[in-house]
Amino acid sequence: MVAKLLRTIVQGGIDAILPPRCGGCGDVTDTTHAVCADCWAGLRFITAPQCACCGYPFELDDSANIFDPSGNGANTLCAGCLQRKPAFDMARAALVYDDCSRDYLLRFKHADRGDLTPLLARWLFQAGHGIWDHTDLIVPVPLHRRRLLARRYNQSGLLAANLSRMSGVSWDGLVLRRARNTRSLGGLGPSSRKREVGGAFGVDAARAIKCNLAGARVVLVDDVLTTGATANACVRALKQSGAMHVSVITVARVVR
Ligand SMILES: [Zn+2]
Ligand SMILES: [Zn+2]
Known part of the structure; x- marks a missing residue:
C-alpha cells in the first residue's frame, strides 16, 4: 500500500519532468503508455473473421480463399493452413x-x-x-x-x-x-x-x-x-x- 503510494508519487514526479510521449511518433501525449490520435488512427488491429489456426484476417482477403469444413464459420482455415498445417x-x-x-x-x-x-x-x-x-x-x-x-x-x-x-x-x-x-x-x-x-x-x-x-x-x-x-x-x-x-x-x- 505504502509502496504503491510511493510509486504513484515517484511516477507523478517523473511525469512532471518527462511528459509522456506517443509510442508511435514520439510527440507529447496526455496519458502515459498511450498513443496520440493520429497514430491510433493509423494502426490496423486484427479482428474476426480470421483463420482459426494462424489468425490470418479475412477482411483483407477475398472470400474465395476461405474454406470452412464446419459451415458455421468457427473453424475457417486460410488457404496456407489448409495446404500445410x-x-x-x-x-x-x-x-x-x-x-x-x-x-x-x-x-x-x-x-x-x-x-x-x-x-x-x-x-x-x-x-x-x-x-x-x-x-x-x-x-x-x-x-x-x-x-x-x-x-x-x-x-x-x-x-x-x-x-x-x-x-x-x-x-x-x-x-x-x-x-x-x-x-x-x-x-x-x-x-x-x-x-x-x-x-x-x-x-x-x-x-x-x-x-x-x-x-x-x-x-x-x-x-x-x-x-x-x-x-x-x-x-x-x-x-x-x-x-x-x-x-x-x-x-x-x-x-x-
Ligand atoms: Zn503519435
Ligand atoms: Zn491460417
Whole structure:
C-alpha cells in the first residue's frame, strides 16, 4: 500500500519532468503508455473473421480463399493452413505489420522505449483473448546472448512478464534457449528463413522439469510473425520436450 503510494508519487514526479510521449511518433501525449490520435488512427488491429489456426484476417482477403469444413464459420482455415498445417496450434496477433506498427516495434526494440511494454502487452493480451484461461505457461522467444548484450533486454521477455501479470499465468524466460545465433532474417525468403532457424532453438531439460513443460499448454510470445519460421522452430523444440499445445501471440503479423 505504502509502496504503491510511493510509486504513484515517484511516477507523478517523473511525469512532471518527462511528459509522456506517443509510442508511435514520439510527440507529447496526455496519458502515459498511450498513443496520440493520429497514430491510433493509423494502426490496423486484427479482428474476426480470421483463420482459426494462424489468425490470418479475412477482411483483407477475398472470400474465395476461405474454406470452412464446419459451415458455421468457427473453424475457417486460410488457404496456407489448409495446404500445410503449421507446427503451432494457433497464432494470434494484435496488429497488421505495416509502416505504422513497424515504427512501434523498432522503437520498442532499438530505441530504449521499454516503457512501451505495458501498451504492447495490453494489445497482446487482447489478441489472445480466450486463450489465457487455457494456458499453463508463457514463454518468450529467446535472444542469443550476444544480441541480448547489445540490446540490453529481451523485448519478448518484457512482454511475457507483463502478460504473466495480466493473465495470472506463470512465465519462464530460460526454458527455451537459442542454441546458436542466427542471421537477421530480414530479406530472406521463406525457405532460407526455415533453413536459418532450423535447430537454432532448444529446451533446457532441468528448467523444463521445473516449470512442468510436459503436458503443458504454452503461449509463445514474439514481436512479429513473418513467415512463421522462427515460431515454428520454437514450437517444435517445445513440443519435442513434451509441450502439449502451443499458441503463438505476437504484436504484429505480416499479411500478404
Ligand atoms: Zn503519435
Ligand atoms: Zn491460417
